[in-house]
Amino acid sequence: MRSVSFVNSLxxxxxxxxKQGCIALGDVDGDGCSELVVADEGGLVQIYKGSSAKPxxxxxxxxxxxxxxxxxxxxEGRKSVVVFGIDGSYSIIDFNQRGGAVPAAIRSDWVLPNIMNVVVGDLDCDGLNEVVACHSDHCVSAYRWNVKHKRxxxxxxxxxxxxxxxxSVHVGSDEGVPSIIVSQPGCSYAVLLINWNQNDTNKSDETMATVKYTPLSSQSRSQNPTITCQILGDITKSSSSPAGYFALCTLDGTIKLMEDDEILWSFQVDHQLFALHKLDILGDKREEVIVCARDGLTYIVDHDRNVVRYQFPDNVQDHPCLVYSDFHNHIWLFYDVRLPFLKATDLVTLAESDREMTQLFAQLGAATLEEKRGLLGKCTKIFHQDAKLDRKVEVVPEHPAEMKP
Structure with missing residues (x-):
């Protein structure tokens, strides 16, 4: 497995x-650039902008x-920062109306408590976004902003x-209809079916809610049915299709990529995986799967199961995706993470893809793989010898008078 390094960081x-879920990236002030929002255990919420280390x-x-x-x-067509408290309180902070670092409005109210994860999207395709909250007490709840009551x-x-x-929200068909997926222990998941009445937003009968459970089994080893699991949907597989993949990872080191109910690939690592994200790290309009372990080891996997890994030099406390929070009260933001490829390759393969090297192989009669490897080995050896000679060259003054004792 190939290892990579990322240098540019804040x-x-x-x-x-x-905590997990207390790091967010998004354009909070409408300037077209994303800001970093961080909330710590003491209740301090900070927003970082640009390359500045000061909030x-x-x-x-x-x-x-x-x-x-x-x-x-x-x-209302603009993004806001929403801070959810464990006690059920929430605050909507809006910077877009006024501009600058002074929010135009802070609206506060209450929802169900024990929220630990929130996703936002137009889930019923009515042009309005809904807020779906995952609670720590076996419950998931959905909300929509009521313009009349401002809550x-x-x-x-x-x-x-x-x-x-x-x-997570997932679009699994070409029709572009989203669905809500929720991870369950043992590397399984459930699909939450929507049946709310758009004409009566105050009605929320729990008995009407429908949950479709989908257990999965590992192809290579038995899965611990109690192990915690993370899920991520809507992983872009091409720019031409709205449908995407979704992925799962478990605390015992299992990573799976799914399409509908089919397991595309599955493999295990010897690390505790606890965070899952996606990013187009190759710039090819396809999103790679980013998985992070508690010791800071980050795996980057493409759709063909080519894997590279990056070792963050500390234990990780929270959200990965190239934004790390360690146990020493620091946030690390890696902002230049492009990679040319994920698939491991050798010098011969790279040389065969170059037109000049292909012509050189033909001129020198290197046809087989061993002949090409031997030719490249000789070139590498000559290069090292020339480098050693360059280091041994001494500059002697043209006139002896210029020499100093």
Whole structure:
């Protein structure tokens, strides 16, 4: 497995530990550039902008933050920062109306408590975004912003058999219809079916909620049915299709890529995997799977199961995806993470892809793989010998008078 290194980074100081879900990236002020939002265990929320290590905005008026999200929540066409507390409180911070580091409005209200993960999207294709919250007590709830009452109104609540790891939105068909998927222990997941009445947003009968469970079994080893699991949907597989893949990872080191109910590939590593994200790291309009272990080891996997790994030099406390939070109250933001390829290759393969090297092989009569490898080996040996000679060359002055004792 090939290892890579990322150099360009920012090191940001925070006051306490950062929970999973308390790091978010998004354009909070409408300038076309993403900002980094971080909330620590002490209730301090900070927003970092550009390459500055000092917070652009911060506030300590929050208690027991469960997660933060940057999204279009109020359906007004602009993104806001939403801070959810474990006690069920939430605050919507809007910077777009006024500009600068002073928010135009901070709206606060209450929803169901124990929120640990939130996703936002137009789930019923009505042109309005919904907020779906994953709770730590077997429940998932959906909300929509009510313009008249200026608050989030609950639409539906789902009750799960087991504790949920996290939730994600996934588009699995070419029709572009999204669905809500939630991870379950043992590398399994459930699909939450939507049945809320758009004309009566205050109605949320839990008995009407439908959950479709989909257990999965590993192809190579038996799966621990109690192991925690993370899920990530809507992984772009091409620029021409709205349908995508989804991935799962478990704390015992299993990684799976799925298409509908089919396992495309599955493999294991000897690390505790706890965080999952996606990123087009090759720039080919396809998103790679980013998986992070607790010791900082990060795996980058493409759709063909080519893998590279990056070792973050510290134990990781929270959200990966090239934004790391360690146990020493620091946030590390790696902002230049492009890779030319993931598939491992050798010098002969690279030489065969070059037109001049192909012509040189033909001129020198190197036809077989061994002949090409031997020719490249001789070139490499000559190069090293020339480099050693260059280091031994001494510059002698033209006139002896210029020499100093």
């Amino acid at each position: 090191k940001l100081k925070v006051n306490g530990k950062v 652009w905005w911060k506030s300590s008026n929050f208690i027991n933050v469960g997660c933060v999200v940057v999204a279009v929540v109020c359906n 989030l109104v609950r639409l539906q609540r789902w009750k799960l058999r087991h504790l949920a790891g996290n939730i």
